[in-house]
Amino acid sequence: xxxxxxxxxxxxxxxxxxxxxxxxxxxxxxxxxxxxxxxxxxxxxxxxxxxxxxxxxxxxxxxxxxxxxxxxxxxxxxxxxxxxxxxxxxxxxxxxxxxxxxxxxxxxxxxxxxxxxxxxxxxxxxxxxxxxxxxxxxxxxxxxxxxxxxxxxxxxxxxxxxxxxxxxxxxxxxxxxxxxxxxxxxxxxxxxxxxxxxxxxxxxxxxxxxxxxxxxxxxxxxxxxxxxxxxxxxxxxxxxxxxxxxxxxxxxxxxxxxxx
Amino acid sequence: xxxxxxxxxxxxxxxxxxxxxxxxxxxxxxxxxxxxxxxxxxxxxxxxxxxxxxxxxxxxxxxxxxxxxxxxxxxxxxxxxxxxxxxxxxxxxxxxxxxxxxxxxxxxxxxxxxxxxxxxxxxxxxxxxxxxxxxxxxxxxxxxxxxxxxxxxxxxxxxxxxxxxxxxxxxxxxxxxxxxxxxxxxxxxxxxxxxxxxxxxxxxxxxxxxxxxxxxxxxxxxxxxxxxxxxxxxxxxxxxxxxxxxxxxxxxxxxxxxxxxxxxxxxxxxxxxxxxxxxxxxxxxxxxxxxxxxxxxxxxxx
Numbered sequence: 253x254x255x256x257x258x259x260x261x262x263x264x265x266x267x268x269x270x271x272x273x274x275x276x277x278x279x280x281x282x283x284x285x286x287x288x289x290x291x292x293x294x295x296x297x298x299x300x301x302x303x304x305x306x307x308x309x310x311x312x313x314x315x316x317x318x319x320x321x322x323x324x325x326x327x328x329x330x331x332x333x334x335x336x337x338x339x340x341x342x343x344x345x346x347x348x349x350x351x352x353x354x355x356x357x358x359x360x361x362x363x364x365x366x367x368x369x370x371x372x373x374x375x376x377x378x379x380x381x382x383x384x385x386x387x388x389x390x391x392x393x394x395x396x397x398x399x400x401x402x403x404x405x406x407x408x409x410x411x412x413x414x415x416x417x418x419x420x421x422x423x424x425x426x427x428x429x430x431x432x433x434x435x436x437x438x439x440x441x442x443x444x445x446x447x448x449x450x451x452x453x454x455x456x457x458x459x460x461x462x463x464x465x466x467x468x469x470x471x472x473x474x475x476x477x478x479x480x481x482x483x484x485x486x487x488x489x490x491x492x493x494x495x496x497x498x499x500x501x502x503x504x505x506x507x508x509x510x511x512x
Numbered sequence: 513x514x515x516x517x518x519x520x521x522x523x524x525x526x527x528x529x530x531x532x533x534x535x536x537x538x539x540x541x542x543x544x545x546x547x548x549x550x551x552x553x554x555x556x557x558x559x560x561x562x563x564x565x566x567x568x569x570x571x572x573x574x575x576x577x578x579x580x581x582x583x584x585x586x587x588x589x590x591x592x593x594x595x596x597x598x599x600x601x602x603x604x605x606x607x608x609x610x611x612x613x614x615x616x617x618x619x620x621x622x623x624x625x626x627x628x629x630x631x632x633x634x635x636x637x638x639x640x641x642x643x644x645x646x647x648x649x650x651x652x653x654x655x656x657x658x659x660x661x662x663x664x665x666x667x668x669x670x671x672x673x674x675x676x677x678x679x680x681x682x683x684x685x686x687x688x689x690x691x692x693x694x695x696x697x698x699x700x701x702x703x704x705x706x707x708x709x710x711x712x713x714x715x716x717x718x719x720x721x722x723x724x725x726x727x728x729x730x731x732x733x734x735x736x737x738x739x740x741x742x743x744x745x746x747x748x749x750x751x752x753x754x755x756x757x758x759x760x761x762x763x764x765x766x767x768x769x770x771x772x773x774x775x776x777x778x779x780x781x782x783x784x785x786x787x788x789x790x791x792x793x794x795x796x797x798x799x800x801x802x803x804x805x806x807x808x809x810x811x812x813x814x
Contacts (some may be wrong), residue, residue: 265617272600272611273616276602276603279602319730345599348596351598352599352659353615354564355594356616357587511565512565
């Protein structure tokens with residue numbers, strides 16, 4: 253039973269899982285990227301220009317720039333989430349792909365770690381596309397803004413791990429709508445994507461500071477503007493803790509689900 | 513040395529001991545059948561032998577590696593054909609083999625030259641680029657078998673390899689398995705088709721309620737547990753006839769509307785039946801299914 257609670261062993265074997273997913277994605281890369289980006293881009297341009305005209309400046313920059321940083325983080329979050337929920341569940345439960353992999357000399361740790369890395373990779377792809385759009389419109393002060401890229405990776409790993417935890421507990425696709433609507437949607441409201449969190453009552457601010465997206469936004473927004481974020485080590489530490497903690501829980505719960 | 517050696521294997525789920533002390537010795541090159549009704553513990557035994565589940569007790573040695581401790585090393589030399597289709601629907605037939613080979617740590621340059629031969633073996637030589645979804649059940653099973661051979665395994669585990677296939681597809685799988693056995697590979701298969709076990713397996717074990725109840729060659733088991741001939745009789749007047757038959761056959765069994773008579777020599781029974789035009793009868797040699805039903809009973813196992 254001790255095996256059930258061990259931290260996942262990270263072996264290079266997990267790259268075979270990553271590569272399998274990459275090969276599938278390569279066949280459908282363009283529609284996949286468009287699908288990931290259409291929603292945040294429509295929201296960004298609609299709200300950024302529409303609301304921006306009413307609101308004027310926010311936090312010293314245009315509302316479009318403010319919102320762009322927020323959507324960059326949230327698009328990364330959603331890309332990691334979709335991959336680690338719906339796509340991973342298809343592979344685990346519907347197609348029995350994980351079962352087939354486990355019959356080869358692969359461990360469940362390899363599979364979970366490979367899926368984790370893969371979902372974070374897809375999130376990075378989505379984040380980079382958002383970054384490119386934001387930069388093309390002149391809202392990223394290059395080259396300093398490139399420092400946001402490692403943060404995108406970390407946000408991706410955090411939400412990939414959290415998605416895999418939910419996946420390991422899921423009974424069907426419907427299960428995911430609870431996580432999406434009850435957790436991620438409020439998180440998006442509270443994490444400073446649409447408006448600065450410092451206007452909220454103190455208890456709600458405290459709650460916001462426990463959420464990973466809050467820390468992602470707190471890092472990405474100053475970095476896009478070319479400034480070093482205040483309290484950067486704290487934000488990075490929280491994201492890293494979410495990434496590794498959720499990977500651990502995902503491994504434990506998935507072992508309980510499949511290895512019995 | 514055994515290809516697979518199991519001692520005192522146990523696995524419990526809640527109150528139910530699914531595997532309750534199983535011993536196995538399977539020699540290299542042997543084709544071994546693990547038979548049993550649904551829920552007998554066959555699949556769990558396979559999963560334990562592969563190191564996918566930790567046993568509650570017992571020892572497993574698979575191709576010289578302790579399982580589950582060294583399961584990764586053991587599985588590198590093993591091929592598995594699972595009970596349910598797990599081919600990757602996002603890939604073509606050839607891609608399925610290539611991607612699966614990578615899970616064994618094989619380099620693409622090692623896998624690529626094997627793929628045409630494996631597809632040929634699966635009877636899919638002309639369909640290297642075909643998608644998986646439109647393939648028939650038989651084609652999928654053959655491709656799964658080819659996939660299990662991508663690492664050139666010494667031993668193959670097959671969980672009900674022909675369940676759900678039509679006779680043509682089933683016979684083709686049997687031919688392929690005989691070919692693999694001739695190449696000297698060890699084959700361990702579970703099945704509840706007794707005909708399949710009789711045709712393919714040099715030795716079988718019948719498992720029920722987590723235990724192996726008998727083990728031996730199909731012929732020896734038939735000789736040992738049932739008489740050589742079976743006469744099945746049904747029709748009006750069965751009741752009265754069955755009473756008389758008890759004097760002529762050492763074992764007479766009534767199941768619903770059919771009477772089964774197990775005899776060494778059926779001449780006397782058949783002579784009697786010729787005088788009963790109302791009764792329909794069938795004379796056949798005893799088979800492994802008779803042994804199986806005698807030992808595990810006729811109750812449904814759902």
